[in-house]
Amino acid sequence: MIIILKKDVTQQEIDHIEGKIASLGLKVHVSKGTERTVLGVIGDEAVIRNQPLTVLPGVEQVMPVLKPYKLASREFRSDDTVIDLDGVRIGNQKIVVMAGPCSVESEEALLKIASAVARSGATCLRGGAFKPRTSPYSFQGLGEEGLKHLDKARKETGLKIVTELMDPRDAELVFEYADIIQIGARNMQNFRLLTEVGKYRKPILLKRGLSSTITELLMSAEYIMSQGNYQVILCERGIRTFETYTRNTMDLSAVPVIKNLSHLPVICDPSHAVGRWELVKPMAKAAVAAGTDGLLIEVHHDPENALSDGVQSLLPSKFSQLMEELKPIAQAVGRKI
């Protein structure tokens, strides 16, 4: 921690600040510059990070030296984390594709979509049984019935199941059925839910919040990891900006940034990022070129009649075409798909 003092700081104020730091078991290194005196705090920064040092008289600014997360950091673990789901490996050379409908709507529809995406090369099936909807009057998902349909689809296709958990009270149920448990963007800082899923030992797909920084995303991963569950997959799905033409603004630079800062795998969800099916293709390609470890893509056989997110869903035929077009790009960046 670096503490920059005010120009007119008094010796008494400096003594008080040093006393405060000493009381936390840390040492101070004083550096008098031409314009300002700067204090360097020596010792474990975690002890002092949450102290409201800027209220101390004489303090102008406080700057942390270390990142606020540890287990999620590249420094903690220099090798990439690879998550292995009976052969489906996430964070590996092969880019993982998770595709399927926004919501599970019926067994029949789900099986139709599942077999189509499996044929095209997806290895995971996404589909919501519990749906976070902006309006209380919108379709909220089929609940346990939806989970059963997902289970059926898994048995029939061999696809791994990705589905969202919204409520800690449903954790047992959802963990029973799902292979990967998704935490949605609106719950990225639902800390009790993060703590809950940290107690299980299945992979968590953690979506970046609409207005969350990359640092906050890694802090939320840290919440899960601090409970012992190290299998966290991060997901860029668009952030909220002033631009309204697209549903959100896809922050693709998050992919190489997270790769620098963390050892965790990172995937991209172009469907939610852009919110229009005709933009999904170019953005999926861009994500692969930027180095994503996976893609999460909404596919529906009848978007006109989808109960949610029809506007951003690809038809199975378009998805199949996209998968073909992604292959040479993956190869160009030394990956497979």
Place this chain on the structure above:
Amino acid sequence: MIIILKKDVTQQEIDHIEGKIASLGLKVHVSKGTERTVLGVIGDEAVIRNQPLTVLPGVEQVMPVLKPYKLASREFRSDDTVIDLDGVRIGNQKIVVMAGPCSVESEEALLKIASAVARSGATCLRGGAFKPRTSPYSFQGLGEEGLKHLDKARKETGLKIVTELMDPRDAELVFEYADIIQIGARNMQNFRLLTEVGKYRKPILLKRGLSSTITELLMSAEYIMSQGNYQVILCERGIRTFETYTRNTMDLSAVPVIKNLSHLPVICDPSHAVGRWELVKPMAKAAVAAGTDGLLIEVHHDPENALSDGVQSLLPSKFSQLMEELKPIAQAVGRKI
């Protein structure tokens, strides 16, 4: 619902769109303009709002005519909602002040702060027993013990208790102790939590999410109200923007906007909005001038040693001074404090 068609739309496409609308039990009114044909949908807009109409061939743009919320709207109820807590009335001519520490830290500290803020004119005591913290390594609150301290403070001072609920599993416990239950900014779209608190019959203080529009805030209020709990207090607490000097950017225009759109009371939290104690005073004054129904202000007797949010907490003496300075402003806008 207004549907603007593409310039080159075919009659077959128009027939298909009309068929889709008819299948929902609605009628269509066709208006051919110079440049575009526009369809007006006649009937209950709620039926068609979530339909992915933009995927229909020939559709360029879809525009809803009505607001997506109903119970929360000024149209549904033209008179202001006033929430009455045994005499403490929120949404009334008298501006309600809720003050106290960010977290409940100990019984002794809480009682000291509570009696100070009561003396200065606050009628509600704020204090967190369950704390949403960005880091898993930060103080997470005292839990039930904190609720007991709040109860004690209520008995000693007569202040009403405002405290946050983070997890539906704690709902019974928190509703037992609190007079007003706070839903934090990060949980504004935790829809399961909203549904849960909608089942109770105590006032809910709903904070605006960091990147939530005013419409989304009203939709979240609608979630609570759709369960039968009509006692919702909205709270502007700063939104996330590119400006980093302040913790958030306080969107004070939200106060008159919400007053236009909704009958619900709206209060302001300058402490979280700006994140620096020296800015709380001018922004509290500005909030009163803009027409707020209440203020939520962090007060701590020893900010240097606060376990959370020390940087933005006022000393009791400064809070007392602020309360005095707010009086003539309240009077100038026809209110009391």
Place this chain on the structure above:
Amino acid sequence: MIIILKKDVTQQEIDHIEGKIASLGLKVHVSKGTERTVLGVIGDEAVIRNQPLTVLPGVEQVMPVLKPYKLASREFRSDDTVIDLDGVRIGNQKIVVMAGPCSVESEEALLKIASAVARSGATCLRGGAFKPRTSPYSFQGLGEEGLKHLDKARKETGLKIVTELMDPRDAELVFEYADIIQIGARNMQNFRLLTEVGKYRKPILLKRGLSSTITELLMSAEYIMSQGNYQVILCERGIRTFETYTRNTMDLSAVPVIKNLSHLPVICDPSHAVGRWELVKPMAKAAVAAGTDGLLIEVHHDPENALSDGVQSLLPSKFSQLMEELKPIAQAVGRKI
């Protein structure tokens, strides 16, 4: 300047960094912490601020110690700057009100509005002769003819004239007619224009850019001041955020923040900030309560037929009423209006 080194920095890298700093005539102070080595640069920070230090091998992060502006800073001048225009003093105890139409449309209309706002207590007349319009097909202002109308209005009412300069080629002309020269939000970082107006000796009203930080606003003031023109009035007029209900989001906390950081006067433009006339009143009041030195308000006698910004213009009668309602608020914060 503080330089935080990477965990695995080598001695050779440190030597190279120290050499680079020494080559700029500065000294280095090395501080070895538990986790990181930190270099403090001793000497004039201005010399090193624009050096791309983060590209040096071994550097993790670079933190400036000083603000990047000097002449505009409170440190440079501790007393408030008061700008005096033959008795109209800006930055003084009396809040200055600048009112008038968005565009000068005709002599007759301008005189009608000018006499109305003068009667209600405004001391400056705003009105654009050169108009920045998003569309090339919109009314672009009357040009010199508009300036002549403003001159006429000044003679008839005694109001000081505020008008916008968009192009350095018009500087001579506009400086001849105007008392205060406005630099619009979209030109806040038109550095050539800033340099140009810095050469004159009349007050400049500098509006904050739509996505400019407070620091950048002060840097743009520094541009003007660096040319010798110290009469700069800063103006908060709303920033661009994700919220679309209002035209922009008014960042009222900018007022007390700028008062802390700078000695320059700061005024507010609620008309552009919110973009709807019915919100101008509460936000003007809030601005006064927050400590603004002045208000810039659009007034039009016939908003329905205004050539620009009719939606956000107040009728003279509403403006007059607002002026009355502002008086007790100004008084409550120790000011006059």
Place this chain on the structure above:
Amino acid sequence: MIIILKKDVTQQEIDHIEGKIASLGLKVHVSKGTERTVLGVIGDEAVIRNQPLTVLPGVEQVMPVLKPYKLASREFRSDDTVIDLDGVRIGNQKIVVMAGPCSVESEEALLKIASAVARSGATCLRGGAFKPRTSPYSFQGLGEEGLKHLDKARKETGLKIVTELMDPRDAELVFEYADIIQIGARNMQNFRLLTEVGKYRKPILLKRGLSSTITELLMSAEYIMSQGNYQVILCERGIRTFETYTRNTMDLSAVPVIKNLSHLPVICDPSHAVGRWELVKPMAKAAVAAGTDGLLIEVHHDPENALSDGVQSLLPSKFSQLMEELKPIAQAVGRKI
């Protein structure tokens, strides 16, 4: 134009609105729905677009039917615009690479970089002679001397010259030397400068403003085109968001969106978008995959000592490597580089 009326609109108000529309030479089509009456305006929307209709009593909301730009729209011209510079074609199957230093620093340095980027496959040389800098104390560019160095580099390498124009007073000079004239992000809404460059007949490279929507970018292109200069190249260079890890957030979805809305070529500037050289590579690849028509990349042979933007400049060797790595991606999307 669609006008949605308030629920409680009176017949008198409707008559007034219809009268207003009739006075503009347009017709009205009334559609009474279940909840609202909607007026469709028949005739040329351009006539009514800038009318402040929302101030008319009884009006709730106004919705334009058409886009506000015309010449820049895909509807105006369905074929892609291809700009031809003696064989260097922009907007064509071959992706154009414009590379070079941020600023022209000296003839020697420029020639060194120019020959390096030419060898690696760039066809245009970027380099600023007039530099927009946030601080008045930073290097402002070499001016005409810089233009002469660029001219020399063109003669030696055959590269086309891209350089920025900041001030209409320099237009003649810059147009004399440059092949492509750049309008920087901070000048995207410097309407007088746009009008000026619209009078010439050389290609304009128009960078998206930091907080400009895609619609506003196209409106600025319209400004240039409305003067008769149809050779406009649009450039995505990152927008300002809450994320601070990168300099800006690169909005890659702007590429396919602009391709849908406009016939103009669109290129990407990953260097400014991310602001860190190590992120330029993945984002350049992503831009190609997303369908960009060109890349603008900062290259410097000695970033440590660059006078501006050293942090985001690639070494020539890294640039050369990037060019190789881009080839298979370009091929994968049916392009060449």
